[in-house]
Amino acid sequence: MLEFLDLPESPRLVESELESALISRLQDFLLELGSGFAFIGRQIRLTLDGDHFYPDLIFYHARLKCYVVIDLKVDKLNHGDLGQMQMYVNYYDREVLSADDSPTVGLILCAEKNDAVVRYVLGDENQQIFASRYKLQLPSEEDLRLELQRERRLIQERTSRAEADA
Secondary structure, eight states, X not given: OTTTXXXXXXXXXXXXXXXXXXXXXXXXXXXXXTSSEEEEEESOOEEETTEEEOOSEEEEETTTTEEEEEEEEEEEOOHHHHHHXXXXXXXXXXXXXXXXXXXXXXXXXXXXXXHHHHHHHHXXXXXXXXXXXXXXXXXXHHHHHHHHHHHHXXXXXXXXXXXXXX
């Protein structure tokens, strides 16, 4: 699996390499769905007052007429991750959208979600709007979660075998 993900066979898989491999697989997964996703870019630099930020993946959804910003977190979700995504969404809404585009969708895919943090940072109203408007067109949270878990498990199994063989 590591060679499929273009990762070196090493006893210790660096977290950034795991994240990069998962992002690549997620990109392929969304494009394979054929549900209106068009790939815009990966790690596209956003510059705000001299500071640079790099969202993991940017798609445009043709049916929804909106940008979809995706960030992958290999650790537990925290309030900073939500604030960062809100910044990405605000940036695309204010700087990139055209007049006939719908508001930007932000997706954070993480190893472990903290429902209380999500509820207090984003508020219940925000979640309801997202669920009612985009649920039918985007892959379900469960589909994305299962795909990332499967890929992560395969990568970790391969790493464990490499460590055992070393």
